[in-house]
Amino acid sequence: xxxxxxxxxxxxxxxxxxxxxxxxxxxxxxxxxxxxxxxxxxxxxxxxxxxxxxxxxxxxxxxxxxxxxxxxxxxxxxxxxxxxxxxxxxxxxxxxxxxxxxxxxxxxxxxxxxx
Amino acid sequence: xxxxxxxxxxxxxxxxxxxxxxxxxxxxxxxxxxxxxxxxxxxxxxxxxxxxxxxxxxxxxxxxxxxxxxxxxxxxxxxxxxxxxxxxxxxxxxxxxxxxxxxxxxxxxxxx
Numbered sequence: 001x002x003x004x005x006x007x008x009x010x011x012x013x014x015x016x017x018x019x020x021x022x023x024x025x026x027x028x029x030x031x032x033x034x035x036x037x038x039x040x041x042x043x044x045x046x047x048x049x050x051x052x053x054x055x056x057x058x059x060x061x062x063x064x065x066x067x068x069x070x071x072x073x074x075x076x077x078x079x080x081x082x083x084x085x086x087x088x089x090x091x092x093x094x095x096x097x098x099x100x101x102x103x104x105x106x107x108x109x110x111x112x113x114x115x
Numbered sequence: 116x117x118x119x120x121x122x123x124x125x126x127x128x129x130x131x132x133x134x135x136x137x138x139x140x141x142x143x144x145x146x147x148x149x150x151x152x153x154x155x156x157x158x159x160x161x162x163x164x165x166x167x168x169x170x171x172x173x174x175x176x177x178x179x180x181x182x183x184x185x186x187x188x189x190x191x192x193x194x195x196x197x198x199x200x201x202x203x204x205x206x207x208x209x210x211x212x213x214x215x216x217x218x219x220x221x222x223x224x225x226x227x
Contacts, residue, residue, distance in 0.1 A: 106157040
C-alpha cells in the first residue's frame, strides 16, 4: 500500500461548526504533515508530526488543532474557521532520516469551503 | 522573499516539443524534490536529487542538480498532453525530514 488517503474529499462548513479532516497511511512512515494550499499558490506547511509527536507548528492559528492518535493516522480538527481558511488541505507522510530521500507521499487533499 | 524561484511561471508548448523548467535556491540545498500536481489534486512525487551533478530520469522527464549554482533543471523530452500540470520544486533544510518548502510552481500546458 503506497497511498495516503484523505477524507472527506470535499467539505463545506459554517463558521460556527466543528469538523475534522482525516488522513491515513499504511506505508510505515513515521513522519506526517499537514499542508494548506490556496488557489494558484504552492502548498504551505502547517504541522509536522514525528513518531506521533508534534515537532513543527508553523505558527498556525489555534482554530486548527492537529492530532496524531497512532503511527498511521493524522487528524486536523477545525473550529470557528474564517472564510479565508477555505483552501485545499493536503496530508503527506515520509520516512524519518535518510529514508526521506524516497520522497514525501501526498494525499489527494480535502477541498474545504468555509461559508 | 521566495527561497525557491522557479522559471518560467507558465509554459505553453506544442505536443512533441522539448522543454525545461528551472529552480534556483537562495539557500544551501540539502535535497531538491520535484513534484507534479493536477489542478485541485494531490502532489505526485517525480524524483529527489541530493548530490551535486546528480541526474535522474522518470520516463521522459530528466532532472539535474547543480550544487554550486544551487539550481536544478527539469527537462521533458517529446512532451505529451499527459505532461500538462503544475510542476513544483521543493527543498528541505538541514534535517533529513521536516520542513519541505516549495517554489511557486510552473504551469505547463501542452497543446495536441
